[in-house]
Amino acid sequence: MGKITSVIVACMTMLVASPASAFMPFAARPSCTTKMSAATEDSSSSSSISSSSGNSDAGVSRRDLVTSTTVAAAALSAVSVMGASAQPAAAASNAAWEQVTDLPMGATLYDMDFDSKDPNHGWIVGSKGTFLETTDAGKTWVPRSFVDLDPDEEVTYRFERVSFKDGEGWIIGKPPILLHTQDSGKSWERIPLSPKLPGEPSTVFATGPNSAEMTTSTGAVYKTTNAGRNWKAQVKETIDATLNRISASGVQGASYFTGSIISVVRDDITGAYLAVSSRGNFFLTWVPGDDFWVPHNRGTSRRIQNMGFVKGDSSQGVWMSLNGGLLQVSEPAQDLSSSEDKFNFADSKIRSGGYGILDVCWKDDQEVWAVGGGGSMFVSKDGGKTFTFNKSADNIPGNLYKVKFFGDKGFVLGSEGILLRYKGIA
Secondary structure (H helix, E strand, C coil): CCHHHHHHHHHCCCCCCCCCCCCCCCCCCCCCCCEECEECCCCCCEECEEECCCCHHHCCCHHHHHHHHHHHHHHHHHHHHHCCCCCHHHCCCCCCEEECCCCCCCCCEEEEEEECCEEEEEEEEECCCCEEEECCCCCCCEEEEECCCCHHHHCCCEEEEEEEECCEEEEEEECCEEEEECCCCCCEEECCCCCCCCCCEEEEEEEECCEEEEEECCCCEEEECCCCCCCEECCCCCHHHHHHHCHHHCCCCCCCCCCCEEEEEECCCCCCEEEEECCCCEEEEECCCCCCCEEEECCCCCCEEEEEEHHHCHHHCEEEEECCCEEEEECCCCCCCCCCCCCCEEECECCCCCCCEEEEEECCCCCEEEEEHHHCEEEECCCCCEEEEECCCCCCCCCEEEEEEECCEEEEEECCCCEEEECCCC
């Protein structure tokens, strides 16, 4: 991992979880953890991110060479297939979404966030070490890199989640890596992760000054209030232990469960969590103060593909997408702490053509967007009761994995470097 590894390993002092409890808090981290910053020509300043273009005297980096070669090949392929036709994003001037170009080709974009301190300042993370920054509300994006990570190593990381709040940000990825900034992304610190963690670190959420919450694939929830130096467990046991202990509860698929959870989302207002079992046969909820996750039946024979909170607010209800392109929305005010309270879901009217719905997001009370496989997009103007097909991504090959709104700013992320920006609907 280059010189950063030797420095971090040298100064790490971690506690190993005892056999009696897999959910022991993280170890105390010494103050000598190294900032990921590199000296510039002015020795009084430092920065741990750099534009991928770098210094012209330094030659062409491996990442630049791979990116430029891929872009050129893609352009030639497009010309040979489409002739002199215009770019797909400009095919329909009245489309609700437009494609953002000049992004790394071939990378899957997993997540994005904007800093509440500066709504025009945002970040995107993805596969192959993709790390993009915007300072103009998402109109243009610039590739960045962690200069203290070797380029050959950085390109192997899959950054999956990014979260910002008031100038403080966190990034998590695979192989297990956790990064933290306290100066709006000018410098980044790598937070050591114990190999004794129950499951793989999967999500991270910025919650306030020096504070964040992190989850793992087995349902562990950790909280830090000192910038990652210490972490405290919020639940007492892993999900498989909980489910096997209460297998008589009647939750289908819970008996002898040894899998993991996926699609973890958090309500920023209440701190409540929602997760889907990796097999898609049930879902779980957790509310701060509860000792364990609460499992819930899905109420249908179809497997769950994804779930989320309506309008990002657990009190407004839950949406659920199912195999075969079905979409359901629950009634509001569900009791997330009770396994006895049955979620009442109603089918949304959506003709998906069998394409799976991978994400849903409310722009406001009435306008709702759903995205999925094969570049499928759907819009509702009645709060999610009825959806119609939208042609904005008709000519864009690839899957659309995530749709997010930040006020009036909206974005869709997908495979092969797909990024769509919201223009508005009539």
